[in-house]
Amino acid sequence: MAKQPGLEEYSALWTAIHIAFGDFAERQFALTGEKRFIRAARWAYSTPLKKSTIWKADLGTRCICAARLGELYCEHGSDLEMPALELARAIHDAYWDVLGANERLYQRSPFRESRERLQARVNLAVARIIELCVYLAERSETESANWRQEAFMIAENGKSRMLREELALAERFPPPEIPPALCDAEKERLSRLHKIYAELAAHRRDMIDQSLLDEFDTERNELRLDLEQIWAEMEDWGDAARAYVSVRRDEAIQWGELQWDMFQRVAERLGERVALISISRLPEAVFLSVLRAGWEAPEVRIVFLPRERLLRCLHVYDVEILNRFSHPPTNEWQGLGEALFAPLEPLLADVDLVYFFPHGPFHQLPLHALTVNGKPFIERWAVAYAPSVSVLESTLSRPKHEGTVLVMGYAPPDDPRKRLTKLILKEASEVATYFHTLPVPPEDANAEMLRKHGESARLIHLSCHGKFDHQDPLNSGIKLADGRFNARDWLRLRLRADLVTLSACQTGISDIRPGDDLVGLMRAILFAGSSSLLMTLWSVDAPTTRDWMLEFYRNIWSEDGRQIADKATAFRNATLELRKNHADPYFWAPFVLVGNFQ
Known part of the structure; x- marks a missing residue:
């Protein structure tokens, strides 16, 4: 008879054997109705999870084991004759185990595709934990606040995670109060972190040696420790510095490190x-x-x-x-x-x-x-x-930039819809006039003009045609004089804009990837550095779009350039004004304001 392994020997093989035995016991219960089989299944699934060194073994197997235990509690809790609150906590802990093991896999994976799959794999666990937190909050006076906090945090932490990581690690503009030496040290560590991801991504996923992943883990953790020390020093330089650091730190937030603060x-x-x-x-x-x-x-x-x-x-x-x-x-x-x-x-x-x-x-x-x-x-x-x-929080933490206003309007001169072309160019002209500037001539409204002047502008307004590409969301973009300016092009910009307005069709649509990550213009422009953006969810009627845009700007800024309202209030006022004469939401509801409303 084989000797049962000790803590140091507990491996993925033994975990798999426990899972197989648990599955067998559940089938026997289904056939016989004998509760001893359910108790046996519970033992089989829970035993490997008590062995701490399993974290160093096969994390994928641990995920499966913890998920099986959670499902067992959900389906057969009454057969285990556990008190209701004890059962709820047991289910909660099992699914947290799923998140913990999955998080370790996520942190070790350099590939976007595999990270998306890992995020998607925990959707059921996240849903179960949310449901249990609400259940426990309703039944516990002393711990109700903690359970409600946890439900909110876990729901939010599963959203747009890769976008948050990109925003955290992207090139940013540190507040001037932070000493240059600290900024240079941070930039050097972040550059090395990017290099690690790039080196791993150059390898075929099915050919990566475990030692390379271990090396990745070690160097990544060392860089994080260095960055933590740098960020701790940065925080001593005032409120703006602390806000900057809080955005940078988001990349390191893991499922087990949720912070209510x-x-x-x-x-x-x-x-x-x-x-x-x-x-x-x-x-x-x-x-x-x-x-x-x-x-x-x-x-x-x-x-x-x-x-x-x-x-x-x-x-x-x-x-x-x-x-x-x-x-x-x-x-x-x-x-x-x-x-x-x-x-x-x-x-x-x-x-x-x-x-x-x-x-x-x-x-x-x-x-x-x-x-x-x-x-x-x-x-x-x-x-x-x-x-x-x-x-x-990332958009709120970006410093306000006092720059120029860039207005560009473009419609293909050979477009047979002459009335639409005229309306697009008229909108650009009237917006520019309101801000006492001139629009870029249509023939010059190209990518180079946007790159050259967009990075120094506080407001970018683009009146043009837009298109969402369902097959390749990063190819979604706006049509300029020299072709499509897509999401990949936006990602290469370094914006300081307070607002980017895309007065074009379907610019607000994004593809929702596994794990609730958005891919499209919204993600690209936020990553590029804009504090907020104004977009549309569907192809809109040009005359009403022009009316809405002008009303929106009049509500934010006076003719002498003073800000007289926040963007969200202006958004509401412009929408209600348009709705007076156009009751159909097709006309007044396509616009969305994303990011910093102030």
């Missing part, structure tokens, strides 16, 4: 009349959480929303809005707001602005057009969007 800091910075609403799609429901300045913890809700109803609303939205096939429109999709946001109304009674942090299919909907008690959300509240709270 960051979320509270963002809420406090926005003020007491601003609410943050995080939205996460669960298998048959939607998780909603509301956070405001001064709150110890968010308020959380799980709203039952069958998959069939959501798909039905998305289909109607696609037919009536995105493709304009159905007339007159029913606007049935707007009714989602009654289920999602009406229950939150008491929490928003004294709120002026709402930030939406969407998830999954909600990225593609104009949430501000959904109805609450029969009226569009934006009729009562100003609205802005961000891919996640961490991404929002």
Whole structure:
């Protein structure tokens, strides 16, 4: 008889044997109904998880083992005769084990594709933990705040993770208060970190030796320790330096290192009349959480929303809005707001602005057009969007830049739609006139002009045609005089703009990759450095777009250049003004404001 291995010998093989035995025991229970088999399955799945050195063995096998244990608790908890709260905590711990093992795999993977798959693989675990946190919050007075905080954090940490990492490691402009020596030291470490990723990415994934991954782990951890020391010194140089460091640190946030302070800091910075609403799609429901300045913890809700109803609303939205096939429109999709946001109304009674942090299919909907008690959300509240709270903090932390205004308008001269071409160029001319400047002549509205003048501009307004490429989202872009300027081109820019406006069709659409990461113009422009951007979700009517844009700018800046309102308030005012004469949301709801509203 083989000797049972000790702690040092517990390997992936033995874990796999335990999983196989657990699966066998579950099948026997299904055949016989004898509870001893369920207890045996629980022993089989839980035993390897108690062996600490398994972390050094096969992390993928550990993920499977922990997931099996979580599923067993969910499906057969009553057969194990565990008290309800004890069972809930056991399920919670099992799925956290899934996240922990998956995180180690994520950190060791240099490949975007594999990281996307790993993020997607934990979707069920994230959903389960959110559900359990809400359940435990409702049943524990002393720990309710902690459970609600955890639900909010885990929902947000799963959003746009790779975008957050790119924003954290991208070239940025440190505040002038930070000594140049510290900035140079940071830049050198970050450059080495990029080099490690590049070297690993040059190898075929199926040919990477384990020793190379171990070397990657070691050097990466050493660089992180160096960066932590540098960042700790930077923080001594004032509020701007601390804000800069907080954005840089986001790259190091792991599932097991969630920090509530960051979320509270963002809420406090926005003020007491601003609410943050995080939205996460669960298998048959939607998780909603509301956070405001001064709150110890968010308020959380799980709203039952069958998959069939959501798909039905998305289909109607696609037919009536995105493709304009159905007339007159029913606007049935707007009714989602009654289920999602009406229950939150008491929490928003004294709120002026709402930030939406969407998830999954909600990225593609104009949430501000959904109805609450029969009226569009934006009729009562100003609205802005961000891919996640961490991404929002990044945009809020960017220093304000006093630069020029760049206005470019272009439509192909051979375009048979002469009226549309005239409207596009007229919009550019009128926007430029309002800011006491001249638009770039259409024949000169090219990539070189955008690169040359865009990096020093505080406002970039582009009136042109746009296109989203579903086959290659990074090829999505705007049409300039010398061809398409796509997301890859934007990624190469180093912007300081306070606002980039793309007055073009479909510029706000992004592809949602596994793990809820966005790929498209939104991601590219945020990465390039803009604090905020104004985009459209569908092909828009040119005359109403022109009217909306001019009204938007008049609401933000006076004719002498003074800022008289924030961008979100101007967005709301322009939308409501257009809605007076155009009740169909096709005309007034395509615009989205992303990033820093101030």
